[in-house]
Amino acid sequence: MTERVSQRRVALVISSTVVAVLLLHYLGALRPVERVIVRALLPVGRWTASWLNPTARTSSREATARVAALGQRIAELNVENAQLRSAFEAVTEADEQDRFLATHQFEGVTARIVTRSADPTSEFITVDRGARTGVRHDAPAIVAGGVIVGRVIAVTDDDARVLLSTDNRSSFTGVSLKTPTAQGVITGARGLSLTMELIPQSESITPGDIIVTSGVDSSVPRGLVLGEIDRIEKQDGALFQSASLRPLYQSARLDVITILTVAR
């Protein structure tokens, strides 16, 4: 009898604790505690990621140079965006693009990868920049060359989770750089590659074509590089064709990324 009472007491305490933790989290009451824990563990994650990732063993001078190169690339992308915009002046949604570019500005926040998803069937990374530095939900993340690696799916004050473009749940709208009318939806394929679907059958695309973001998604500017066409799948009589894309980054070697922010 005593044993049963003790067991019930323990079960009650533990289940109450779990419910209380969940409730307090979603009410925001646990935020200070969570912040302390995350800030305490972030340096451990940064150090471990650097130690285990061979591409991350760079000196601070090299890291500074890479940051500067990324900043320059962002400036080049702005110019390229302006050029692409002028090339699409005849298209009806050009006015919407002009409005978007006029009302939004973006800057980059450099972030270091702290850890990756523990589950290898999920492709997301945790970085050491959060809302305090301007990171917002849905913000795109890029690496050198303007290659988009994913977008922010969760953000706290001090860190953020970025879902990589190769994850099955990732989705972008893209367009061929060579054939601007060849648009489609790009989704991740099992953490290894990308798939572009719903490409009109009438559009001509070839292996090697570079696919960039189309700008249809308001949080992702046009012109960020998604990947390169590797293989095309066409069926006679079908309305659409699809293509397999090779991402231009290696998720295992990611170390420093830039998250584009939106100025308020």
Next chain:
Amino acid sequence: MRRLVPIALLVLALLATLFITPNLQPRLFSTGLLVPALLFTLLLGDTLLALRGAVVSGFVMDLFSALPFGSHLLAYVLTVAVTRWIFRTRITNRSLLAYLSLVGLGSLLAHLLLLISSHLGRLIDSRAISVALSGPWITFVVTDTFRTMILAILIYALVRLSGRRYVTLTAHEF
């Protein structure tokens, strides 16, 4: 002193699961490090420590996860609770086979509970992602469970070498 080893094991398992194993190529052990650590603590007779460990490790894992908050917390606590119930009512000996069966079952249960709790959590937080039920996920769960059981054999061997004994659960453990 008696609790020092399981506490140290839990802390190391948590840090390794968060920061070491995800960065290794190829990927080794996922939840497979925390589950044997929690069940090892449970089978040493310290149910309360195992449950507290499940709460703390689940909470910290949720802080660094893109799954809905609470997914890992619920999965680990329920895994320890269900495994304890099986240990009390179904396991009659302390053999390696009994331990391996519990660890294998615990690993499968943890993955399944994570899948369910992540989907339930999306009802509250729709922006979070959930575990995707797919062929690769099933393959991963099976291989991770197998790796977890191999790790459990190592832990069992180490404990036997050090002369510790597993104890059956009795009332005084509470």
